[in-house]
């Protein structure tokens with residue numbers, strides 16, 4: 041069976057369409073592509089498609105006819121109609137058949153689309169982009185995941201799956217359950233890891249992931265982020281409760297404070313949390329989505345995630361609240377070093393939840409010579425990254441998550457009066 045992969049992307053959407061056919065695939069794909077702008081090479085008798093396309097009423101009409109004719113035998117082409125329908129009239133987008141694009145190229149193409157759609161000067165946009173991302177992306181490959189989109193990581197045939205966390209395969213372990221790469225309770229709908237067995241899934245779900253979820257519980261309740269159930273989460277602690285009403289208002293009540301709200305409250309939850317488990321859970325997310333070839337360097341890290349040992353000295357994590365980045369779906373970006381400069385960490389994760397951004401080094405890679413526990417070592421990465429260049433009012437907070445002891449989780453809540 042032959043297959044052709046077409047990548048469609050605009051500023052706001054991206055779609056990958058796989059077309060499989062036993063025969064006449066060339067003719068079928070040629071017919072599909074002939075709907076778009078193309079060039080004919082008269083010497084070679086070949087049609088090549090222009091990657092840059094514009095959404096016009098003529099194109100929409102042609103595509104609808106094409107989809108109508110073929111949707112019965114290839115239902116996946118319906119995606120095409122929805123992709124085009126979501127574009128504005130006259131909006132530019134790209135199509136690439138059978139190509140692997142590097143992150144930097146995708147980002148560059150995104151800039152071009154932005155410039156074209158806005159009628160902006162392409163060169164200025166490009167300069168801006170290089171000064172922000174240039175150093176980082178010349179050292180790192182970047183992969184980005186968003187809990188809203190559907191992605192299955194790892195082998196599709198589960199009978200051939202080997203668990204990324206215990207190394208076992210079927211029939212010694214089963215792979216029946218859907219293993220969410222990022223906890224479902226944090227709003228992840230679609231990022232699923234096919235290479236996490238039911239045993240590890242249950243263990244993480246009842247273990248390290250609960251520590252991270254508790255750590256984020258205040259934000260979860262504040263923004264009313266829905267997890268598995270349909271209702272908005274409510275957080276009730278020892279001396280407070282918080283809930284977001286349907287109207288969007290947040291109700292925060294403090295027990296034992298009758299004279300209105302104090303300026304500051306030490307809000308004690310009912311949860312006991314080991315800070316190191318928060319770190320473990322975020323690294324578990326990264327290793328659930330990391331490409332197979334990089335996973336091999338993290339054997340020591342996997343046993344640490346499995347709580348087979350405790351790590352006395354971990355790198356500090358850096359955390360910040362960026363209101364503009366708010367999303368009801370969690371996001372995860374991973375940066376994988378592509379050169380042998382061991383002054384820089386092998387893998388760095390960026391986890392986003394509501395408006396929180398957490399940047400952390402995935403520890404104990406075989407490809408690291410340093411353990412990056414000193415801020416000074418972390419700074420080398422920081423300086424070349426876009427994180428240090430981020431213009432926002434709030435500051436990065438450095439946090440140590442070294443403690444591996446379960447303690448009652450408390451938040452320091454400050455109230456400000458708005459005039």
Ligand SMILES: [Zn+2]
Pocket residue numbers: 203204205206207208213236237238239240241
């Ligand atoms: Zn397992």
